[in-house]
Amino acid sequence: MTVSQLSKTRHGQVYESLRGDILSGRITPGTKLPFAQLSERYGFSVGVIREALSRLVEQRLVENLPQQGFRVTSISKADLVALTQARSEIESLTLKHSMLEGDTSWQSEVLAAHFRMANTPSMDADDPDRLNEEWVEVHNAFHATLLEGCNNKRLTDICGQLRDSAELYRQWSARIGEAKKRDAAAEHQAITDAVLAGDVPLATKLLRDHIDLTTRLLLESGFVAEDS
Amino acid sequence: MTVSQLSKTRHGQVYESLRGDILSGRITPGTKLPFAQLSERYGFSVGVIREALSRLVEQRLVENLPQQGFRVTSISKADLVALTQARSEIESLTLKHSMLEGDTSWQSEVLAAHFRMANTPSMDADDPDRLNEEWVEVHNAFHATLLEGCNNKRLTDICGQLRDSAELYRQWSARIGEAKKRDAAAEHQAITDAVLAGDVPLATKLLRDHIDLTTRLLLESGFVAEDS
């Protein structure tokens, strides 16, 4: 588990570190998070760990059963479908706002974010079957930038939360080789082109297709159990 | 501050009680929430209070500045506008799903929830200038029921969170008499009729207008400061 020092408070450090470990898949969904283990690993008291965990609970990244401890939120086919639908509809809605409200400076940021992503190898240099962690970061930044033209902070925040939740499911798509069957680079290029051209209907449609495709490939592969 | 006993854990009790006090307006936005005062009022240690507060922070009902304590989230005109727009768009989206996916049993629940609300006086018996707390509850239940036909838990949860945030602003509309200028009962009746008739375009339009109206009246009244 990585330890960042951005936060002033101890529980803030644990929160950020744990959040990163969960989103990156270093700790897999369903894993139990016992106080003893965590407080030993970080060297902080249980009170500090407890606060970090409760914050993650409200973000839906961690589940808590009273008197039975905390565990990384478990994933299910039903939630994956619901999450994908919610993302698809709300992100396309927010993209529409973004394109109508965003100025030239925003457009240039989109272009820059896309360039950065296009020039980062998507697969790990050492293990070509795993995603490159740096690419995951710039990919997420690209999608965030797409929506940053939207002046409505409530909408962009909701989209951010939903994208975080979606990260929990990435291990599934990473484990199966299904992800390789698509041409993600072409999809991103098409979205960028449509956004810069100001073609709202096309851009929103492309974004929805982009979000839906990952889930569809996953479901069609039969890898995902009916419920878990 | 009321103390409910639904939760098994102490921090759960504090969380529920504090949440109710904030949503009902008994504690107003911007109010500081010092540990000493809260731990004395509830009779629990600061650790318990701290956990309840951090959970409320993640729900955006409470703000936290590191080393400077907690306070009820302050309200602003900009956020009110953003919140209203987000609610309007996402709730109407969810209502569409609800109407397309909901069955007859759901329709009967809508009818029941509307009946319950219509038969509850909206103003307090003792103080006719204040809203009746029971009406607030059944009114919220009515709006929640409207969306319960939607099978997508992610969408309905987001709508619930946004409605909670909107509650923070109710004191503004309650303080000014502006709320009386509208015929809320007629609006609710029209929405219910359209929902039961299966008229999706009409129902979603009426819901959007219903959500927008409160904010518009508030802004037109000039009561809301430019930023606070």
Add this chain to the structure above:
DNA sequence: TTAGTGCATAATTTCGAAATTTCTTGTAGA
């Protein structure tokens, strides 16, 4: 074998005080 009971163990929850940081007040100097 199966179900139920009681005990030992392990984990979570809570407390109250100590450590740390921020806020306030008062004083001295320019």
Add this chain to the structure above:
DNA sequence: TCTACAAGAAATTTCGAAATTATGCACTAA
């Protein structure tokens, strides 16, 4: 009068142990 600095007060943050609750296992009876 104003600013800068310092000491005291107040509040938040953290700790480590005690209290409470769940879990696992052996044991008994049907």
